[in-house]
Amino acid sequence: MTESSNDVSRIHKRYTLTTFTPTSHYVSLAISIAVVCVIAAVSYIDYFKSTDNLFIALPIAVTVLVITQFIDPKILKTEYSKSIHMSAFGNLLWLVTILCGILAAYVFSKPSVLPVYITEGMLLYASFRIAIFTSVLGTKLTTAWIICLLQPLAVFLAFVPTHLWVPMLSDPKAIEYGIVFCVLGSIWTLLSDRIAGSGKLSSTHAFLQAYLAAWTNDDPVPMESLMEKRSxxxxxxxxxxxxxxxxxxxxxxxxxxxxxxxxxxxxxxxxxxxxxxxxxxxxxxxxxxxxxxxxxxxxxxxxxxxxxxxxxxxxxxxxxxxxxxxxxxxxxxxxxxxxxxxxxxxxxxxxxxxxxxxxxxxxxxxxxxxxxxxxxxxxxxxxxxxxxxxxxxxxxxxxxxxxxxxxxxxxxxxxxxxxxxxxxxxxxxxxxxxxxxxxxxxxxxxxxxxxxxxxxxxxxxxxxxxxxxxxxxxxxxxxxxxxxxxxxxxxxxxxxxxxxxxxxxxxxxxxxxxxxxxxxxxxxxxxxxxxxxxxxxxxxxxxxGGNQLELYSKSLDNAMRITQAFLLITTGFFIYTML
Structure with a gap:
């Protein structure tokens, strides 16, 4: 294989990470609805210790989820399907946090399961949205911060009993954890976008967005414009x-x-x-x-x-x-x-x-x-x-x-x-x-x-x-x-x-x-x-020319190494919060 062929293969290898999304946004929608229902049910059973209002909270939470899934693409000027896929993965992160909180309570023999984990999961979801907004969707970092809580907070308010809103949202640990997650997501965004290109590629994320537009939407214009300038x-x-x-x-x-x-x-x-x-x-x-x-x-x-x-x-x-x-x-x-x-x-x-x-x-x-x-x-x-x-x-x-x-x-x-x-x-x-x-x-x-x-x-x-x-x-x-x-x-x-x-x-x-x-x-x-x-x-x-493909390939490789480092840091901090 020639060097340029190797570069194309490596670029595609990085793209294959995006193929983990379901083939249909309808599947992602079903996953999102099911996960939100599980989040609400587990929260009522293990955290709130009562199921009195569960069957009222479930349809409200699902309705809010669906509405925010329509609002996201309107604000972000993106495809509805991307909003659905993002929602499915984000809500899964939230559910994993809640389940890990329950596991930690049993492993460490805590007297009760702390509601802080519900709030932490919501804020972890928000940090995930910051990363996806900026890298895949091309949103400015300031805009991502402003709207990152739109869906997580809306769903939170939909299923959490009203008398718990203030204590759960003002919990110092929850706020501390959420800020750390969102800051980590923001630093990752800046480093993977600017530093990964080694100064030769002004924006690694812009290349990724153009690549995805071509590969998933059959829109060649952004990618062709980028490539022709360097040809x-x-x-x-x-x-x-x-x-x-x-x-x-x-x-x-x-x-x-x-x-x-x-x-x-x-x-x-x-x-x-x-x-x-x-x-x-x-x-x-x-x-x-x-x-x-x-x-x-x-x-x-x-x-x-x-x-x-x-x-x-x-x-x-x-x-x-x-x-x-x-x-x-x-x-x-x-x-x-x-x-x-x-x-x-x-x-x-x-x-x-x-x-x-x-x-x-x-x-x-x-x-x-x-x-x-x-x-x-x-x-x-x-x-x-x-x-x-x-x-x-x-x-x-x-x-x-x-x-x-x-x-x-x-x-x-x-x-x-x-x-x-x-x-x-x-x-x-x-x-x-x-x-x-x-x-x-x-x-x-x-x-x-x-x-x-x-x-x-x-x-x-x-x-x-x-x-x-x-x-x-x-x-x-x-x-x-x-x-x-x-x-x-x-x-x-x-x-x-x-x-x-x-x-x-x-x-x-x-x-x-x-x-x-x-x-x-x-x-x-x-x-x-x-x-x-x-x-x-x-x-x-x-x-x-061979140098252009090499530049894209190395930039994505650098971005992947930065991503792996931040995943380790984030995972380490997440485990710390469980303790």
Missing amino acids: EQSKVSTFQILFKTSDKNCRLVIPDLHPGPFHPIGGSNIPYLIYKNLDSSAMVMHSISDHALNLPSKSQVDLYITSLHQNSKIREGSMCTKPVTVQVNKARTTGLLFDKTAVLILSLSPYGMEDIPYHIKSDLEQYGMNRGYERVLIVDSHNAMGKEIEKLDADDLLTAAKSTLDTLITKETLPLEVGYANSENLHFQADDLGPGKVAMMCFKIGGENFFLAWADANNMLNGLREEIANHFSKNGYNFLEICTSDTHYKARTAKNKHGYFEFGSLSKAPDVISWFSDLAKKADHAARPTSYELLKSETQVKVM
């Missing part, structure tokens, strides 16, 4: 091999860009946008690139897409060698030679890998020049989940690729026929695919058919590629490879450690094999004598 100008090249037939043209596209950083920001869906812009008859491959080459915003994506039709023709022809495949230990390379331009497809499937490091590209390009090639176009097949490529595997990829180049240049060139088929007429839904879905290209060379498969997906489930290849082999097909586009589009949110559904994690292998089998027959039937043109376009666009 740098770069010249981006895109190579296309345009196959021209009497029936329908199709293309292999190798852009020096990386999809991402995550949906729906910038170029996260760039493979499909390229595919659609090229008449839905293209395979958009993953080049040797990483998240440093992300496009940060829609405006940069539009600029890039426009440039695809402003290209120059470098070479044309109608002959091609038969494909060459070389396996060295885990590493496998498949190559085709078009005149003096080689296309190499690299894979470690089924063992998996992350983005191929740049040194492999530069080494192979130099090796190709030394062997008389005009250019070597390298495709990262991205077809099995894995970790950072180890040196031994990287060396094997280089060895296999160099052996492929050595063999290709000795091969006879033969007339070429190409057929292409996509899944636009296959009516299926797969949430582990991008909108481009799947496609197949058939190369007829020297009386043999060779099939190259493509999926608009973010990587593949380990072993799926082998199941497809085995099926094709058993049915007499020459299967070259399957490549994914590494799209960062998401059809729905994935609450897992990856942040996305790799192809095959939702789609079943028999279905996938059926899709590609159908496409192979269509591509074979569509194959026609072909001429090709090698096209190149260059565009000046802003790319994110």
Whole structure:
């Protein structure tokens, strides 16, 4: 995995902490109501030692809870669902405090359970609201202090008997505990927001809010604005091999860009946008690139897409060698030679890998020049989940690729026929695919058919590629490879450690094999004598660069360390209050 890919993974890892919220705000609403009822019931039974007014207090408390849940988002200008989720967690904190107070009374043989714990739980909830208001919702600290007691105090007044209001709210210990909790929450807010960014990021919370707006609300504007300001100008090249037939043209596209950083920001869906812009008859491959080459915003994506039709023709022809495949230990390379331009497809499937490091590209390009090639176009097949490529595997990829180049240049060139088929007429839904879905290209060379498969997906489930290849082999097909586009589009949110559904994690292998089998027959039937043109376009666009993602990642890591320290301090003080 490249360094920028590691940074994106760490950013997502921090985001996964927010996935603890229930999938529906209705679940959080039910939790809030149930918890408030338990708070009231336990308070009457164990603290007030009377249940006379309990059944009057319960509906009043629930009504007040629901009303304040409507008031919060109005004041904070936020979504109702966030208010509900916050309420569920805050009330749980309150209940835990009350239950711990009862436990402490029994453990330490206190003569009675002190009502101070009810007040303390209310104020702990208020401090929790301060932290959430400022970090997730972007509220100013002064505003957070003013409204932090809105719901906790309202619910408190709703279920606590009126004659206990003054003594419980004026208890010196309760006030002391509450002030300490709220001050701790405030100090955490200031440190995690300003200090975590190490002076390079003005507000860690602003980044977090923009990230959550994009990830949970599909609102890319705040994040794109933040990222584009820190992006740098770069010249981006895109190579296309345009196959021209009497029936329908199709293309292999190798852009020096990386999809991402995550949906729906910038170029996260760039493979499909390229595919659609090229008449839905293209395979958009993953080049040797990483998240440093992300496009940060829609405006940069539009600029890039426009440039695809402003290209120059470098070479044309109608002959091609038969494909060459070389396996060295885990590493496998498949190559085709078009005149003096080689296309190499690299894979470690089924063992998996992350983005191929740049040194492999530069080494192979130099090796190709030394062997008389005009250019070597390298495709990262991205077809099995894995970790950072180890040196031994990287060396094997280089060895296999160099052996492929050595063999290709000795091969006879033969007339070429190409057929292409996509899944636009296959009516299926797969949430582990991008909108481009799947496609197949058939190369007829020297009386043999060779099939190259493509999926608009973010990587593949380990072993799926082998199941497809085995099926094709058993049915007499020459299967070259399957490549994914590494799209960062998401059809729905994935609450897992990856942040996305790799192809095959939702789609079943028999279905996938059926899709590609159908496409192979269509591509074979569509194959026609072909001429090709090698096209190149260059565009000046802003790319994110590796330092930007590193900054965000380190800032969130620092914020997490500060958070962990304050959780320990707060927990320690909480235990002290129980004593």
